[in-house]
Amino acid sequence: MSCKLNAVKVGANLHLRRLEDEAIHVFREACAERERPALLFSGGKDSIVLLRLAEKAFRPGRFPFPLLHVDTGQNFDEVLAFRDAKVAELGERLIVAKVEDSIARGTVQDETGPRASRNRLQSVTLLEAVDEHRFDVLFGGARRDEDRARAKERIVSVRDELGQWEPSKQRPELWQVLNLHVRSGQHLRVFPISNWTELDVWQYIADEDLALPSIYFAHERAVFERGRMIYGVTDAMQPGPGEVPFRTSVRFRTVGDATCTGAVRSTASTLDEVIAEIIAADVTERGATRADDQFSEAAMEDRKREGYF
Amino acid sequence: MSDPTHPTLDTLICATAGSVDDGKSTLIGRILLDARALMRDQLAHIEEVSARRGFSRTELALVTDGLRAEREQGITIDAAWRYFATPRRRFVLADTPGHVQYTRNMVTGASQADAAIVLIDAERGLTEQTRRHLAITALLRVPVVFVVVNKMDRVAFDEVRFEALAADARRHVEALPWETRLRFIPVCALDGDNVVERSTRMPWYDGPAVLESLETVRVAPSRLGAGVLPVAWVIRPQREDFATFRGLAGRLVGGGLAVGDRVLVAPGMLESTVTRIDRHVTGALGGQASAESGESIVVSLADDVDAGRGAYVVQGAALPEGLELRQSVTLDVAWLTTRPARAGMRLWLKHQSRRVQAKLVGVTHRLDVSTGATTATDELKLNDLGRLQVVLGEPILATAYAQDRALGSALLVDPADGETVAATMLVTDAG
Numbered sequence: 001m002s003c004k005l006n007a008v009k010v011g012a013n014l015h016l017r018r019l020e021d022e023a024i025h026v027f028r029e030a031c032a033e034r035e036r037p038a039l040l041f042s043g044g045k046d047s048i049v050l051l052r053l054a055e056k057a058f059r060p061g062r063f064p065f066p067l068l069h070v071d072t073g074q075n076f077d078e079v080l081a082f083r084d085a086k087v088a089e090l091g092e093r094l095i096v097a098k099v100e101d102s103i104a105r106g107t108v109q110d111e112t113g114p115r116a117s118r119n120r121l122q123s124v125t126l127l128e129a130v131d132e133h134r135f136d137v138l139f140g141g142a143r144r145d146e147d148r149a150r151a152k153e154r155i156v157s158v159r160d161e162l163g164q165w166e167p168s169k170q171r172p173e174l175w176q177v178l179n180l181h182v183r184s185g186q187h188l189r190v191f192p193i194s195n196w197t198e199l200d201v202w203q204y205i206a207d208e209d210l211a212l213p214s215i216y217f218a219h220e221r222a223v224f225e226r227g228r229m230i231y232g233v234t235d236a237m238q239p240g241p242g243e244v245p246f247r248t249s250v251r252f253r254t255v256g257d258a259t260c261t262g263a264v265r266s267t268a269s270t271l272d273e274v275i276a277e278i279i280a281a282d283v284t285e286r287g288a289t290r291a292d293d294q295f296s297e298a299a300m301e302d303r304k305r306e307g308y309f
Numbered sequence: 310m311s312d313p314t315h316p317t318l319d320t321l322i323c324a325t326a327g328s329v330d331d332g333k334s335t336l337i338g339r340i341l342l343d344a345r346a347l348m349r350d351q352l353a354h355i356e357e358v359s360a361r362r363g364f365s366r367t368e369l370a371l372v373t374d375g376l377r378a379e380r381e382q383g384i385t386i387d388a389a390w391r392y393f394a395t396p397r398r399r400f401v402l403a404d405t406p407g408h409v410q411y412t413r414n415m416v417t418g419a420s421q422a423d424a425a426i427v428l429i430d431a432e433r434g435l436t437e438q439t440r441r442h443l444a445i446t447a448l449l450r451v452p453v454v455f456v457v458v459n460k461m462d463r464v465a466f467d468e469v470r471f472e473a474l475a476a477d478a479r480r481h482v483e484a485l486p487w488e489t490r491l492r493f494i495p496v497c498a499l500d501g502d503n504v505v506e507r508s509t510r511m512p513w514y515d516g517p518a519v520l521e522s523l524e525t526v527r528v529a530p531s532r533l534g535a536g537v538l539p540v541a542w543v544i545r546p547q548r549e550d551f552a553t554f555r556g557l558a559g560r561l562v563g564g565g566l567a568v569g570d571r572v573l574v575a576p577g578m579l580e581s582t583v584t585r586i587d588r589h590v591t592g593a594l595g596g597q598a599s600a601e602s603g604e605s606i607v608v609s610l611a612d613d614v615d616a617g618r619g620a621y622v623v624q625g626a627a628l629p630e631g632l633e634l635r636q637s638v639t640l641d642v643a644w645l646t647t648r649p650a651r652a653g654m655r656l657w658l659k660h661q662s663r664r665v666q667a668k669l670v671g672v673t674h675r676l677d678v679s680t681g682a683t684t685a686t687d688e689l690k691l692n693d694l695g696r697l698q699v700v701l702g703e704p705i706l707a708t709a710y711a712q713d714r715a716l717g718s719a720l721l722v723d724p725a726d727g728e729t730v731a732a733t734m735l736v737t738d739a740g
Contacts, residue, residue: 021604022605179728
């Protein structure tokens with residue numbers, strides 16, 4: 001393992017600079033060619049990286065877009081507090097679109113049952129925000145290494161009126177020349193860090209000295225096991241019959257909605273320790289922690305077709 | 310494992326072309342498996358799906374064919390990107406489809422690639438599809454092309470058969486109008502011969518295995534020899550502490566650029582001097598003395614010259630040889646839409662960060678991908694390779710694609726629906 005660590009560290013800086021060059025280029029091209037972009041900011045590590053890249057693309061000017069958070073109402077408190085502090089520090093504008101408002105409008109219904117989650121409902125709330133603010137570009141922190149379906153998605157991905165992704169009709173993406181045109185009713189999802197891996201994101205966070213929500217680092221909390229996952233006990237996520245809560249040291253590898261984001265057992269409390277754990281890991285980020293991808297062989301593809309990020 | 314004396318090479322982007330029948334997905338799956346680039350849950354997933362579908366062994370193609378339709382039909386439809394590293398290098402594998410109807414996805418992979426792997430089935434030999442793959446990698450000038458002759462076990466690891474196939478492939482690319490160099494590797498992907506480990510069953514082959522070839526290949530830099538910054542965005546902050554700041558932001562191509570360099574700003578051809586270069590503008594002083602090709606930077610100039618989005622900042626007091634303002638261009642193209650290319654068509658051309666009106670004034674020829682012969686024609690259809698004459702509403706600062714892949718390439722876009730209709734590569738008298 002130690003030789004693997006050395007190997008990855010050699011030239012890591014050059015490698016991250018190349019990834020950064022590409023991402024900055026994507027930001028500038030999309031903002032120059034489209035009228036109403038927005039950046040999806042969840043307080044998660046990938047969107048925190050996006051904010052630093054946007055600073056490099058546009059500072060000392062203001063960002064030519066607001067930040068948009070789709071709040072399921074079931075997010076981790078630590079992450080929401082972090083989100084607000086980060087927005088204040090940057091001096092940029094944040095729009096919060098709430099799944100609860102969609103429920104109140106009657107456009108979605110809360111799921112029921114022991115596996116109820118608002119994860120899928122987010123897609124509707126997101127599309128409602130796109131309509132309301134007439135966004136034509138949504139920047140997101142999705143990466144191709146996350147999932148089989150994501151591995152196929154372009155950096156610039158065209159969505160129709162219903163937010164659907166049509167994988168067999170994707171635009172060719174040639175050289176570094178981006179085509180950002182849309183027809184009326186279409187919008188674009190733009191993924192500047194498509195080519196980054198989970199490890200790249202963590203090494204960039206270390207290199208750039210970026211602050212993260214505390215739940216990314218090992219901490220003791222009340223958890224319970226369900227299926228092959230460990231979940232934190234929160235208001236929205238209570239153990240069911242036969243699921244016994246216990247306390248242990250965990251960290252989160254992703255920080256989505258609390259109802260579908262699992263924790264991993266870990267004692268890594270610093271960036272270097274987290275990076276060492278990721279290098280040694282033999283399970284992917286989503287495989288380890290995302291219940292939403294475990295339902296079927298093509299779970300992510302199916303959700304993306306419906307407008308999911 | 311890491312060898313400190315071995316220089317660190319830049320990440321290699323490698324496109325793979327071939328059909329499932331050639332064993333392409335098996336080859337990639339084998340590379341990822343043997344390089345330990347597959348995670349436990351990914352392996353468990355493909356083992357589980359293979360068992361559920363009643364396959365006798367783990368179907369490595371399931372590693373890359375992630376879309377529902379691909380799994381149903383057992384083919385690759387769209388490019389998939391995979392990332393892995395060995396102690397010597399980092400890799401991006403762009404796995405691209407073989408079928409002719411998905412040519413646009415193969416062109417996508419090849420346009421971004423530093424190297425390509427084209428597979429041949431040793432038993433079947435070169436097919437129409439293989440010839441097409443070789444033609445596209447040649448057209449896109451992928452710098453290094455590895456022809457992997459797979460399923461050598463089916464031809465008893467016969468050197469004569471291997472050499473005959475290599476000669477056939479060489480004859481094919483020599484008939485094409487673009488210069489390309491092929492390197493050949495005999496492989497049995499299913500058993501792993503010459504994939505990561507050198508095979509003991511083909512002692513007559515003394516070259517490197519596939520992975521070693523990829524680890525050591527070097528990619529030649531642009532032949533332009535001067536830095537060119539296509540201006541993507543102008544940073545003009547409305548802030549007191551940066552009241553006079555005006556930064557030209559973009560991604561440098563062609564060569565480097567340094568503070569103090571004389572530059573020409575095209576298309577106005579105004580002269581100025583670089584006063585500051587930054588990757589991240591944070592204070593009153595510039596961040597770096599110079600930048601190299603590929604860097605996304607912000608450049609400040611000594612003079613307040615007219616340089617908005619779509620302008621080009623060119624290193625030097627004169628344009629480097631080959632780089633010219635061009636308003637009438639000859640383009641080699643891969644035509645990627647069902648609407649045929651015909652004279653009179655009005656389109657947009659996007660060259661770097663510059664978009665101009667374009668009128669297709671003539672179709673010169675279509676290329677027969679199996680023979681390399683060109684035929685005069687007045688239209689190109691979906692997935693055709695051919696040559697067009699195009700007149701532009703305003704000039705672009707471009708050079709031959711053979712000289713510089715960035716400054717010699719452009720997209721044609723249909724203004725009616727915004728779709729990319731062609732990948733185009735500039736042809737000049739020089740190349």
